[in-house]
Every structure is written in structure tokens, then in C-alpha cells.
Amino acid sequence: MCGIIGFNGSVNAAPFLIDGLKKLEYRGYDSAGIAVYNGNKTVTEKRKGRISNLASAVKRRDDMCGNLGIGHTRWATHGEANDSNAHPHKSGKFTLVHNGIIENHTLLKEKYLPLCTFTSETDTETVVHLINRHYSDNCLEAIARTAKLLEGSFALAIICEDEPETIFCVKKSSPLLIGIGNEATVASDISAISCKAEKLYRMDDGEIAAVTKTQAVFYDFDLNIKEKATSQFSAERSESEKNGYEHYMLKEIFEQPEAVRKTVEAYLGNKENTLPLINKPERIFIVACGSAYHAGLVGRICIEKLTKIPVTVETASEFRYSDPLTNASTPVIVISQSGETADSLAAIRKAKENGATTFGIVNVPESSIALESDYVMYTKAGTEIAVATTKAYSAQLAALYALAIHFAQIWGTEDNTVLNNLKDALGKLHIKIREALGCEEQMREIAQQLATVQNAYFIGRGIGYALAAEASLKLKEISYIHCEAYAAGELKHGTISLIEQGTKVFAVCSPNGLEAKMQSNIDEVSARGAQVIAITDSHKTKADITVHTVSATHPLFCASTQIVPLQLLAYHTAKFRGCDIDKPRNLAKSVTVE
Ligand code: AGP
Numbered sequence: 125m126c127g128i129i130g131f132n133g134s135v136n137a138a139p140f141l142i143d144g145l146k147k148l149e150y151r152g153y154d155s156a157g158i159a160v161y162n163g164n165k166t167v168t169e170k171r172k173g174r175i176s177n178l179a180s181a182v183k184r185r186d187d188m189c190g191n192l193g194i195g196h197t198r199w200a201t202h203g204e205a206n207d208s209n210a211h212p213h214k215s216g217k218f219t220l221v222h223n224g225i226i227e228n229h230t231l232l233k234e235k236y237l238p239l240c241t242f243t244s245e246t247d248t249e250t251v252v253h254l255i256n257r258h259y260s261d262n263c264l265e266a267i268a269r270t271a272k273l274l275e276g277s278f279a280l281a282i283i284c285e286d287e288p289e290t291i292f293c294v295k296k297s298s299p300l301l302i303g304i305g306n307e308a309t310v311a312s313d314i315s316a317i318s319c320k321a322e323k324l325y326r327m328d329d330g331e332i333a334a335v336t337k338t339q340a341v342f343y344d345f346d347l348n349i350k351e352k353a354t355s356q357f358s359a360e361r362s363e364s365e366k367n368g369y370e371h372y373m374l375k376e377i378f379e380q381p382e383a384v385r386k387t388v389e390a391y392l393g394n395k396e397n398t399l400p401l402i403n404k405p406e407r408i409f410i411v412a413c414g415s416a417y418h419a420g421l422v423g424r425i426c427i428e429k430l431t432k433i434p435v436t437v438e439t440a441s442e443f444r445y446s447d448p449l450t451n452a453s454t455p456v457i458v459i460s461q462s463g464e465t466a467d468s469l470a471a472i473r474k475a476k477e478n479g480a481t482t483f484g485i486v487n488v489p490e491s492s493i494a495l496e497s498d499y500v501m502y503t504k505a506g507t508e509i510a511v512a513t514t515k516a517y518s519a520q521l522a523a524l525y526a527l528a529i530h531f532a533q534i535w536g537t538e539d540n541t542v543l544n545n546l547k548d549a550l551g552k553l554h555i556k557i558r559e560a561l562g563c564e565e566q567m568r569e570i571a572q573q574l575a576t577v578q579n580a581y582f583i584g585r586g587i588g589y590a591l592a593a594e595a596s597l598k599l600k601e602i603s604y605i606h607c608e609a610y611a612a613g614e615l616k617h618g619t620i621s622l623i624e625q626g627t628k629v630f631a632v633c634s635p636n637g638l639e640a641k642m643q644s645n646i647d648e649v650s651a652r653g654a655q656v657i658a659i660t661d662s663h664k665t666k667a668d669i670t671v672h673t674v675s676a677t678h679p680l681f682c683a684s685t686q687i688v689p690l691q692l693l694a695y696h697t698a699k700f701r702g703c704d705i706d707k708p709r710n711l712a713k714s715v716t717v718e
Pocket of ligand 1: 413414415416459460461462463464465468511512513514598601712713714715
């Protein structure tokens, strides 16, 4: 998603802005730009493509010297990726960058800016023209008047040539942080905040901040001054380095044992006392997107097995517009690594509108979803940089296992012997995940063949199907090979027509008593020419290739060990194909627009 950076200090802003944009690259983008106030005016440079293009262009400029500036990485929503649509955008004395979507920009343009000349196709440019239109001699008033007209999501950083000591920030729905030390920095997430910052502020919805070198003053949209507490720096800032791995994704795959261990440790004995004591509900909803949704599919099986409460798993984009049958007796669990996914945030709000208790299973501390949930379970995966999630997904599984055990305990739906065995198994699970990493070389060899094909299929039953869905997403999002995940028993109802000689089919055989059925499905596709690679723990199969995964400490937790070879398969396939593994095309680490 778009990234915002701002600098207000005593040294040249441009190098910090470029470096800050590089730290935001992992969010995904297709163009970038910076603007610097150089003592006379605000000068801007913006380029389609990689930040290296922008940095080269800035180097060729001799007028971009100044200590106040803003920058932006753009993930195109309104208007294609090109230089003119890139941010910053300028109008009169104002220059602005934006993360989010202004949903009423067309109406505002027609009503307030009918004669205005636009140089881009973006919704953002409407905002800077509106500010300029409202401006006479007070920046804050012009910005506040404009902010009150905007609908949608917006994090804005704004500079004005009449007030070159200040960066103005506005926040609604999209995240914005401010770091204050002997210089001030503004950023969409903590990775780009200056390491010299001594105080950190996380802006809340409906706030405007006036940020000078040494302080930030906060207002509401009516310009009432707001007292603002500082936030805790997350200790994970230092983790965002590769530590010798070629890609962040591989590093994060190998960090999974620790991510799971820390998450389990935090909740197994309910040490953080954040696992809520809620009444036994009629039904539970799990709502999420992408890999978090796939974790939810596993969570459903675990929670239903231990509590006998029906669990519905929905993608957030469907849930939020489906008029969901949620109420005070149907808690809603929203899973999100970033805690900023627009659809998942909207799902929380929708659930609360209907009176449902909301739980956030979130990885980024104090992110929007965490702050808006009634209860939050932080996964302890640490900062995850690669767009394709791995360790955060595994930590989500661990949190869901702990939550399922907790619910069974407080509702008395499972006997204590069983629950104590599960707790014991969960406490040792990270050891098995570490062992599972030992299959890397085998998966690399399989990946070498897989890298040459254009299609692949993943099939499974029960937890195996949830794993097939996640494995398929991993492979397609970083290798760009078209994949489909199918419930193995469903394949014969149509899709089997696509199986032909040499088609690659990965059969995820989980230890759930359905192994014989999976063998039948392997036979079905083999009979039609497929090359079948079975992923199984101990069970023998008649597949062309069998990958024996390490058995988890309990069958219910098998997703945590069986996903490891599938993640490594995706990683090495993408590597053989020369793909941009940590920053796949078209993707963003946090999808903050719907
Ligand atoms: C997973 O590898 C993808 N990057 C994507 O599907 C991701 O899981 C999804 O966008 C949800 O993100 P969140 O967990 O931050 O809400």
C-alpha cells in the first residue's frame, strides 16, 4: 500500500526521504516522489517505477536542498502508474502526499473546483487544490476545513511555503506515526521513523498534527487542541534486517519456530491475561483476508473440535457487505498481520455495529485493528517485511490453537486431560517446526521442476484443504505460476477436466483419518497423467514423489509443520524463476484500500 515519509530537521531532507522510502518499499508500490522546501519554494521530483529511478533523478537536481520535506510511494488506485500521477501533488503554496482513498473526490471536484486545472487522474490532487482554495492566511484552518469535507480513508502529510517550519499531518483510517527527537519524522509505519526519535506518537482518526523540528501539537478537525500520549516503540525495530539471508521471506520462514514459541508462551498459560472470559456463544465468526483467512480455516476446525460451537469463516470483503448475522451472542475474530487491512478493519466496525464482541489477532502493535477490537491477541512474530507472509501466518495458527484451548476450558466443552495434553503439545510445537525446516533441499529440487510449468494444483481434505489454499497462494503470489487449491473430494466435479499429462498436483495429506480418501484422489489424477507430489507426515502414499513432513506434536496442529515445505517450495520456485520474492508485482504488504 502507499507509504508516506516526512522529515523536519537540521540537515538536508532529501537523503532521509529517499532512505525512508526504501524502508517502505516492502509495502508495495509502482511510483515514488519527494518534495523539499529549499528556502524559496517547494521543489518536487517524482518518478514511475523503483525508488532507484527517483534517487538518480534527485541526484541530478541542485535545487533540492532544504531541511523540510515529504515523500511517498504510490500503489496506484485512481490513475495508472506514471510520473504525473505519482505523489507529491502541489497547488499554490501547498504540497501534499496521501495514503488512502478519497471516496467523494469527484463530487468535491465538481462542487468546489469546477474551474481548477488538474495535472493528474488522482483523487489525491483534489485534496491539495481544496486546501489551496480554502487558504487565505492560516494553514491549519484551510487544512481543517478541507479534512471535514473528505470521505474515505486518508493519511496526509502537507507542507506550505508560508510555514516552512512545519509539516501538517491529517489522519483518518490510514495509519500515520510521528517521531520526535532533535528532528521530527513522519511515516506510515515504524520501520521508516528516524532511529533518533525519542518520542513516538500514533495519530488517531480525526486528528491534525502540526509537526515542527522538536514538537508535535495535536488538534481535532474543529482545531481544538488535543492532549496526546506517546506510544511505546516496538522493540522489533531492529529486526528488519536480513541477517545474512538472501531474502526477507527466507529469513522469516526460518524465524517461524521462534515466532510460534513466543506466541504460545504469551498465551498458553494466559500469561498476558488477554484471553477473555466470555460467555459461551451460539456461533463464532472468523473474518480475514488472504493468508489470514487461510489461518482462519484452520482455526475453525480447531475451535469447532474443542468447543462444538459452529464457526463461520468469511473473507472480510464479503463479510462487510453481507449484512452479517452477527449479534451479542456471536463473537467475531478478525485476523490480520498488519492490523491495517481496510476490509478487515471495516469488518470489525460492522461487527461492533451489530453488538458483537470483537477479537483482533494482530501482529503489529497498536495498529488500527488492534486498537478497535474489544480484545486483542498480539501474535509475536516480530516485524515481517516480505509481502508474502510466513512467520505471521504461523503465529496466527498458534494464537488460534491457544484460543481454541482457552474457549474449551472456560466453557467446559472438553475434559481437562485432553486440554492439558494439547497445552503440552502446543508448548513443544516450535521444536517440530524447526525440524520441519530440514526439508529445504528436497523442496528446492522439486521447485526446480515446478519453476518450468505454468499451472499447478493443490488438493487436500480438512486441514489439508486449508493448507492447500495457503500453499497455492504462496506459490502464485511470488512465482506468478497460476495455481488452484481444491477440496480433494471436489476435484471430480469439474476441475479434473484440466488434468492432463504432466500436470503438477500437490496432495496435502493431513493426519486426519482421511488419508485413504486422499489416496483415491491421488489415483484419480494420476490416472489422467498428473505428476503427484504428496505432502504427508507418516502415511505412505502411491504418489510420484512423497515429501514426508515432520509430524506435529498433535494432529490438530499439523498445519504448523506441513506448511513449512510448501512455503519453501514457493520460495525456491520463485527464486528459480528470478522473481522479486520480497516485493512481488502488483502486491502490497498491507492493503489499506478496499
Ligand atoms: C499473504 O502472503 C498476502 N500478502 C496477503 O494475502 C495477506 O495475507 C492479506 O492481504 C491479509 O493481510 P493482513 O494479514 O495484514 O490483514
